[in-house]
Amino acid sequence: xxxxxxxxxxxxxxxxxxxxxxxxxxxxxxxxxxxxxxxxxxxxxxxxxxxxxxxxxxxxxxxxxxxxxxxxxxxxxxxxxxxxxxxxxxxxxxxxxxxxxxxxxxxxxxxxxxxxxxxxxxxxxxxxxxxxxxxxxxxxxxxxxxxxxxxxxxxxxxxxxxxxxxxxxxxxxxxxxxxxxxxxxxxxxxxxxxxxxxxxxxxxxxx
Numbered sequence: 190x191x192x193x194x195x196x197x198x199x200x201x202x203x204x205x206x207x208x209x210x211x212x213x214x215x216x217x218x219x220x221x222x223x224x225x226x227x228x229x230x231x232x233x234x235x236x237x238x239x240x241x242x243x244x245x246x247x248x249x250x251x252x253x254x255x256x257x258x259x260x261x262x263x264x265x266x267x268x269x270x271x272x273x274x275x276x277x278x279x280x281x282x283x284x285x286x287x288x289x290x291x292x293x294x295x296x297x298x299x300x301x302x303x304x305x306x307x308x309x310x311x312x313x314x315x316x317x318x319x320x321x322x323x324x325x326x327x328x329x330x331x332x333x334x335x336x337x338x339x340x341x342x343x344x345x346x347x348x349x350x351x352x353x354x355x356x357x358x359x360x361x362x363x364x365x366x367x368x369x370x371x372x373x374x375x376x377x378x379x380x381x382x383x384x385x386x387x388x389x390x391x392x393x394x395x396x
Contacts, residue, residue, distance in 0.1 A: 200225040200233075207238060212369075215242035215284055217267070220249060231262050232298065236353045239361040244283050261295045261358070293384040294391060295356040302356070308395040314355055315388060322351040326378050333372070341371035348377065357384035 197203045200222050207213065216234060220227035231243050245259060245266035259266065265283040267276065302311055325344040332340035349364035363377035 199223050200230045203230065204233070204237075207234070207241075212238075213241060215244060215280070217244050217246050217280065218263075220245060220247040228259060228262070231259075235262060235295070235298075235358070236350075239349060239353060239358060239365045242284060244280065259297065261292065261297045293357060293359040293380065293387045295358040296391070298358075299356040299388075299391060303395060308392055311355070311388075312392050315385070315392070318351055318355060319385070322348055323381070326376075326381065329367070329376065333376070336372060338371045342368050345371065345377075348381070352381065352384065355384075355388060357381070357388060360384040 195206060197206060201224060203216070207216075216231075218227045218231045218234070222230060227245065227247070231245070234241055234243060243263050245263040246269060247255075247266055248269040249255070255266075265279070267279050271279070299311065325348050328344045329341055329348075331337075332344065345364045345368040349361050349368060352358075352361035352364060360377055360381045360383075363375065363380045367374040367377060
């Protein structure tokens, strides 16, 4: 398999490259970038590119607090400095790991949003999601039946963004896959239903 590797110096370059290039399988995100901290960049990448595997790269001490804060964001964190051959082995290891499908929510994102804006605000967003985003599933069904590629892509893109904003990472990933493969990818209905139920349970625990 041919793999393309790009080394980029800052967050702006990374975002521009992802926007203007073919999809990448993974991104190794340095925590100490010159224009933005790596965790903030990783959150942007996770929201815009849910299927992109994120691996952290840090010269800081990786303690339990940092691991818990980033566990749902990064598939792994590699400490610096590291020999090139070891780096290659670690990247291969993390790329081969399977994502835990029993964790539909990005809990670290939700906890941060709740800290900044309150759990009640997330509950309001969930109500809006049910009112305005869930009907897109019916549109997708109708468009799939009529083989309407563009309509499926538009609806999947809207759902992907809505799911991502609510921390429903696995559902967002399925929507991203549907956006890329509108006529053949699995429909996200069951995953969205599961994620909504998980988010409702998380909100109950927060109140």
